[in-house]
Amino acid sequence: MREADIEPNYITFITLLSACAHYPSERSISFGTTIHAYTCKLGLHVNDVMVGTALIDMYAKCGRVDSARLVFDHMGIRNLVSWNTMVDGYMRNGRIEDALQVFDECFREMQLAGVEPDYVTVIAVIAACANLGTLGLGLWVHRFVMTRGFRNNVRVSNSLIDMYSRCGCIELARQVFDRMRHRTLVSWNSIIVGFAVNGLADEALSYFNSMQKEGFEPDGVSYTGALTACSHAGLIDEGLRIFENMRRVRRILPRIEHYGCLVDLYSRAGRLEEALNVLKNMPMKPNEVVLGSLLAACRTRGDIGLAENVMNFLIDLDPGGESNYVLLSNIYAAVGKWDVANKVRRRMKERGIQKKPGFSSIEIDSSIYKFVAGDKSHEENDHIYAALELLSFELQLCGYAPDLSGKESYEGD
Template sequence: RRLLPGTAAAALSSGGVPGRATLLALLSACSDSESPSVPIALALHSLSLKLGLHRDLLLSTALVGFYSKARLPALARRVFDRMPLRSSVSFNTMIAGLMRNGDVEGAFSVFDRMPQPDTVSWTALIDGCVKNGLLEAALDCFRLMRLDGIEPDYVTIVAVVAACAALGALGQGLWVHRYVVTCEFRQNVRIANSLIDMYARCGRVDFAYQVFEKMAKRTVVSWNSIIVGFAINGRCEDTLEHFELMRREGFEPDGVTFTGVLAACSHVGLVDEGLRYYELMRTEYNIPPRIEHYGCVVDLLGRAKRLEEAMRVVEEMPMRPNEVVLGSLLAACRMYGDVKTAERLMGLLVELEPGGDSNYVLLSNIYAAAGRWDGVGAVRNLMKAHGIKKKPAFSVVEIEGSEHEFMAGDRSHSRCDEIYEMLEMVHLEMEVNGYVPRGSTGAYSDCD
């Protein structure tokens, strides 16, 4: 395939007339190569038109697949729309291609034209919704698929579980798990790995561990899923214990494994242990640190009040730090009232993410906590000058299988009165037990 351009050129200029099989083979090679060769594919397409092969079902479908992979969805759609006959493979290729290129509406439009959608069609739709961030739409499609009597395969289930994980939809995730138990692919390793990740991200790492324990066969991904799952749920001891178990059972940790281990150490303040694991990753396993590893080390040092060391890591990173790395250190500056380091960081953050509101708000609160009201005013003026407004954050809670979104001060929910009555009761109970509202210290700015 590395010799594809020369091979194709030879085939096209040999003087003979390439047949359908030759064109298909060359087009398939173009599509399968790491960087799709658009000029060659265009030449093959042009030749197919001259030879009258443009109506061929397999050749047209291959062109749709190639143009989709090459990020040319308009050409893919043109070929598809001009096909006199289309198979389920043609439809599925077009749906998947449009989803790959972010045209969700177009994918649904093609799906609606399909005479009899099959498992692959529904899976392309569901997986495409997940990858385009339309998580609730993905779950809706799965429900409709089941109502249509179409049985999912393991790829469908992995996509649906991923949607549940991202939404924190534990109830729906449990339903999917119960369904999996009745299916022939209940021992599928990829599904088990997805379930571990889903339960961990939904805060039920105990369920994740049950899945892990029942696995007849485990992969590095299985170990990584449970190690990271323990880490994000604050169970550092279990994280480190399973890291050692993983090594004893002959599995070699990778970069994801060490991300979980470093994050666990950071959450409980095991600075020396975290730095030891970081060195172990670099020296014994020869894993070059990625930005997430640097982020963990920065967070580890920041939480331990070693802000200068953390800043040094940021400045010496071989790649440009992202907003997550800088944001975690800025949060540590707020925790320890380090205005000077915060100001240094803010210069980098503004350059990296000039429109991000959260970092401005955080810096404003750092100034407010230090009594630097001139700094608060400067931040507010800077936000106005750049047209930046604080975006309201929202939370999602799942109740009886349905997700409810809300934000601070929100009164749009149909059961708003009941919610605020309950909040008032909780607040009174907290005060009885000695809770003092954080805002009473006066350490917030009006940017907050």
């Protein structure tokens, strides 16, 4: 193009940036940054909304979401696609709270301009609510959906089912599903998985059967939901029947998540040897999720020998996985083997593996509050811990006996 003395235009830049976004790598970042510099010389990154949006998309998909935000903030003109791309960029990079903040800014700006969010914006925000468990905002978005033109949008409804399920409001998820005029396989899968993860095995299996009666052929996700339901309810025979139906009748090749459900099914029932046999006979290497499920069952059953075998697998897969070391040390502590438990902790120190503090979050009046384990820096710290002690006392009065056998009060903390 240069040899032919042809100047690149905005279409050239958008095409090149799109290619970088589709094949993220260090080379793509380097090339994309060069393109960015070229657009800056021409002023396109500020004045051309399509070029600016393409830059945001490129940086976000290459993992440079802060660079994407800089482009976004310096854009002279933004449209709905720009806002959606920025929200999606934060979601893609796990920056959920930032995504919600951008949506809030976007919504205010669009209200002033008399512009309505589209279904892409709504779906992204619902997904953010699902990830953070922000039910209050999710309910507000649902009300917004009902008063706008998204009431019958299947993708929006599917997202609402997923959000309510993950927030533990499975009845609201059921209501959304039952009111849908048109359903897709994703709709059925969302409600089946929702019932399964909320411990409602009968409902999950009932909808799994109803789906097939209505002419929908289950896919791998459908079977994952059904197997998860069986696992949570301890329905071993039914779970095995469903697994074989998937393989032999539907001819669906089981993936690692299906074998993981089988391992979990046996593990929850205390049949650890059979769970181990599934691991040994899997056609693929088990991942840390599958092995972690079995390791947790070993702790519950106090099976030290099997726990050590599983841990060897885990160390090969994820040498720096601190949660597995902590779980193994807690297993030793639970049976009184404190010396060995401390040895595991020392091994963690030697390998430079640190336990990441756990945290929980809660939504109050549409604001998210995060609490980190052991942190006492919160301004309401005294009141929080006083309330916690009161709750613990009332639980004990009701007969609750906490399991302190693995409490990390020994060497290494």
